[in-house]
Amino acid sequence: MEYKFDQNLLEACVLSVLSRENACASKIMANVGGIMCVPASCLFVALWRLRKKQCVRTAEAGLGGRSRRYYMITDEGRRVLLEACASLNRAVDVHRFLSRSGQ
């Protein structure tokens, strides 16, 4: 059974991609697709929610004869990403504890 990633985890992954470089939707999709299988509609929702939470801002830039929307992480986005990393670290500790109990 495929593990169902929840919305917050997807948002954290998007923020992680954007913390490395500004990217357009297809590039974010390709990067996030490397670790989880996400439909484009879920990515749209994640980007929309991140924009509403002011974790991400956008800018239009012309490239190859057409305009593209680029997504950029904000300071708030970096803060949220750090919080997500801290939560996941705690989750990893819990996972180790559970694994030991299971053995």
Add this chain to the structure above:
Amino acid sequence: MNRQAFLEALSSALSDLGMDVWEEALDYYAELTADLIEQGMSEQCAVQSMGSVEAIAANISSGLAPQQKAPAKPARIVRIIARAAFVVRIAAVLAGAAILLAAMWALVLLVLAIALLLALMLPAGIVAAALCLFFGAAAAGSFLLGAGMFLGGLSIPVFFGAAALLRAGVRRSVRAKEWFVTKLKKGWDER
């Protein structure tokens, strides 16, 4: 299904959402499919890889705020009342849009008029400087020529500003019209 048909179907399927979500979702899918085609994928494969329009609409509506979901279909008995209320609502929206459009065009015309006025300062400055020189007031003539050139030069960025304003206004108006027509068709059918 080709890309254009996909975007049209998506436009209709997402018309229950707010205009901002609708507009951004259409831009998002237009860009994503265009990128895939640019990377060498066929138009049909690019569209297929996005999933079905129904699934996209369901995912987006469930992922966003619950108040943006479609209202329940009313019973047949209240249809006439609902349609009358719908017409009144549409009329109010149209009136609001007309006021906004009028304000936007008035602003564009005002900025264009300012640009034209500033551009006219250049020949006016030259004529005034020539007259001053003719009457022996060289200092005043130089000042008027300089002022005319400065104001004439200022007309160029003002003109480009007005053009940018005009382009943005036309784009928003066209998008608003598309959204409104789609919503109108769907809203009427639901009542």
